Amino acid sequence: MWLLHIPPMGNQFQSVEGDVKVHMDVPGLFNLYMVVKPPPPRDYIASRSSPKIQIHVPEKYLVRDLALTSVPSGHSTSEQRVEDDQTTTTVEEILPFFEEPYNMTNVTTQLGQNVYLHCRVNDLRDKTVSWVKRKGESLHLITAGHMTYSNEARYSLDYQPPNDWRLLIRYANERDDGLYECQVSSYPPLVFYVYLSVVVPRVEIVDNRGVLIHDKFYKQGSTIELICVISRVPQPSGYVQWKHGIRTLNYDTTRGGISVKSEMKPEGAHSKLYIANANKHDSGNYTCSLDEAAMTTVFVHVLNGEHADAMQYGGCDTRNAMTYKLVSLIALLTLFVIAR
Known part of the structure; x- marks a missing residue:
């Protein structure tokens, strides 16, 4: 029995090919965990050209018989139980958390200025930080990890050690005004909201x-x-x-x-x-x-x-x-x- 970890691939359907096929409607840019038997192939291929992304997951994303016997005090954990007829495995995972006491902040800048949207995450470990902009009911991916996916060249990730995954917006204009989300691919997922106001003098x-x-x-x-x-x-x-x-x-x-x-x-x-x-x-x-x-x-x-x-x-x-x-x-x- 294997615990399968699928990294975030976007706000779309995802499927796994091999001996086991799983289809899931993904509500956000978050990791998926599911139980598969037997293990999937090792090669990894992600196609972004179709609304359905077919993923062959490498062995490094498979977790088997993982048990952490102790967790440092003050940290949250999540439990996932994998069972079959022969074995029962309990996985305890240290969850990341935002440094800010609240999960939302407001940022104001003036037209034409460079502005940073800060997102400080502690205990990130192997999780991924993504920035998206919300427009009505839709989410538009800007960055995932250190990669930038936005077509807007003025947007980029400007990581500041040790834990600030800040988004840089150059020469801010009125179109940049709105709600941004800093998402962490933990389970349950974490979201930090930043509302940007661009003031026109x-x-x-x-x-x-x-x-x-x-x-x-x-x-x-x-x-x-x-x-x-x-x-x-x-x-x-x-x-x-x-x-x-x-x-x-x-x-x-x-x-x-x-x-x-x-x-x-x-x-x-x-x-x-x-x-x-x-x-x-x-x-x-x-x-x-x-x-x-x-x-x-x-x-x-x-x-x-x-x-x-x-x-x-x-x-x-x-x-x-x-x-x-x-x-x-x-x-x-x-x-x-x-x-x-």
Whole structure:
């Protein structure tokens, strides 16, 4: 009489070929144990191309007449009894356990950051740790042991000795948000749940009244003042960057009269851009960003003298942006006709 151990092969049916055939519906990525007689062939072949995986199990996965007479204190054990007409064998197995006191945790990261999902397992022995992501009722295999099976190249196992089977997700995005399971192939199976939340930063450029803007109009010779408000950043790092077109303004000394004042806050940042003595060359796109993870842009118009009086000086509501652009175009055309 043999106790047959089938290692985890996925959330599918499994079968054993040979003198004994067994079919089982596997609910998760867990080891199976069953009694077979006589022993199966030694060669091992796993076909992943069919919904039914045919497995020929090697002799190393067969356990016979195994009896542990003592178990260290503080460890759990499981018993499996194998009986036939002649013999009775009792198997006691030391079970792995998670280091965390609870079997679920929440992890929050911001868009574009690398994030680790930790799974610390003690007394793993010959068991296998797998990471899966749950989507509704289905499970999607990411890693099993040290191997990665996900088609997403940003996912990988980054094992940290002595016991942390952590999952690394690079450049996290909104699709990574959701429930992950760290599964241990013991019997009964162990599952540690990690819920990942990916926060998308909010970046807005407002006027001195706090009103959101997408276009801003100034008279020539006035001071351009733009305020960038960044929120929903759980772990702010780096600095706020201002650009005019592709030119970075934070440390620009070529033009003169440019000043950037930024303040980092617990969940974001607040930054002001000042450009003194505005001229027509200061017109164009101005971009505010934090670590390139999130950004927003406003278009600044610098108009000459009397034609600027036709505009609502200082800023515009988003709904009227097209109207202001049209008036600006008419003013420029008028200048062109006068010049001729």
